[in-house]
Amino acid sequence: MFHKNLFKTLFILSIFLLWFIVNISSADVQNIKMTYCENVGKSILDDSKLVTVAPWWESEICLNFSSSEDVPVNVTYGFAEWFLNDRGTQLCNVNIDEPNTFNSLFSNDNGNIRTISLQPWEDKTIKEKIFVPLGMSGMIYGCMLHKIEAPEWDSMFTIVAMIKRHLNIFVWWDADISKWVELLKSPWDKLSSNNKLWVRLTPDGRATLSFLVKNAGNISQNIQVAWNIYNALWFEKTFETAWVLVWPWQETEIQSESFILPSYKWFFSISMDMTATPSFSFNTDGLDPAILEPTTISQIWKLFIFSWIWVIAWAFVLIVVVLILRPLFKKHKQA
Numbered sequence: 001m002f003h004k005n006l007f008k009t010l011f012i013l014s015i016f017l018l019w020f021i022v023n024i025s026s027a028d029v030q031n032i033k034m035t036y037c038e039n040v041g042k043s044i045l046d047d048s049k050l051v052t053v054a055p056w057w058e059s060e061i062c063l064n065f066s067s068s069e070d071v072p073v074n075v076t077y078g079f080a081e082w083f084l085n086d087r088g089t090q091l092c093n094v095n096i097d098e099p100n101t102f103n104s105l106f107s108n109d110n111g112n113i114r115t116i117s118l119q120p121w122e123d124k125t126i127k128e129k130i131f132v133p134l135g136m137s138g139m140i141y142g143c144m145l146h147k148i149e150a151p152e153w154d155s156m157f158t159i160v161a162m163i164k165r166h167l168n169i170f171v172w173w174d175a176d177i178s179k180w181v182e183l184l185k186s187p188w189d190k191l192s193s194n195n196k197l198w199v200r201l202t203p204d205g206r207a208t209l210s211f212l213v214k215n216a217g218n219i220s221q222n223i224q225v226a227w228n229i230y231n232a233l234w235f236e237k238t239f240e241t242a243w244v245l246v247w248p249w250q251e252t253e254i255q256s257e258s259f260i261l262p263s264y265k266w267f268f269s270i271s272m273d274m275t276a277t278p279s280f281s282f283n284t285d286g287l288d289p290a291i292l293e294p295t296t297i298s299q300i301w302k303l304f305i306f307s308w309i310w311v312i313a314w315a316f317v318l319i320v321v322v323l324i325l326r327p328l329f330k331k332h333k334q335a
Contacts (some may be wrong), residue, residue, distance in 0.1 A: 037062035092143035138218020
């Protein structure tokens with residue numbers, strides 16, 4: 001009976017302890033707010049921000065931290081580099097204490113110390129200067145993070161919450177904007193007049209066309225491809241891919257839907273029109289209109305896909321020709 005009551009008591013204490021920690025953490029996250037100064041008082045989700053700057057010209061961002069806690073709270077913020085996951089989503093390096101290239105673009109008047117103490121119901125405004133050296137251009141992707149350290153509770157608990165935001169910098173003059181898209185060599189294994197085409201075949205006779213695209217410019221591109229594959233025997237297949245967003249300097253594979261080839265296969269002609277439309281995440285009113293225009297790449301090539309049907313057909317034709325010409329050879333020998 002004693003062990004049963006002890007187990008029940010420990011279980012209730014564990015549930016209470018978990019509830020206590022969760023509620024403390026939740027309260028800290030909700031009661032400490034960070035927003036950009038221009039958004040104070042507005043109902044705006046500012047978890048993603050783009051700042052446009054010119055190289056060698058100092059710019060700044062203004063941060064506002066506010067507390068509705070009844071106790072003092074320490075807030076540490078910083079700037080970190082980013083990376084892409086397998087789905088192409090921008091993620092943040094959560095270690096804001098280690099030096100990194102993105103962090104080096106920022107400075108403040110407090111000796112670059114980025115830990116502040118917020119008293120109960122206090123607001124603080126922090127200004128960070130941005131200085132991008134010459135030679136850098138295009139989009140610089142990064143993150144701004146801040147962590148909230150709640151006060152110690154009875155010297156037992158310290159709750160820490162990390163809040164992440166995307167903070168990207170676009171460095172530009174008109175002359176620095178590049179929207180160069182190119183097709184890359186593919187690991188093609190079919191006889192084609194263009195080594196940028198990749199054809200995959202399945203045992204059930206289906207085919208998929210694809211090629212590699214590289215965004216070699218410094219602006220994201222929305223890419224769409226219109227395909228047409230046909231031959232002299234009235235086979236034709238036309239289709240269009242969905243728009244794909246390709247980040248600057250990123251390589252991606254554009255792939256068609258699978259389709260059934262005629263069993264005789266042989267020679268095919270393929271035409272492709274690729275449209276790359278620049279994707280700007282800032283106001284483009286002052287840009288040269290030519291920069292906003294989409295880029296189109298059009299290509300036509302021949303494709304050979306082997307089939308035993310043609311080997312058998314040509315062998316049959318050859319046998320027929322030999323049988324037809326054989327009497328002529330015999331007459332020639334007799335003469």
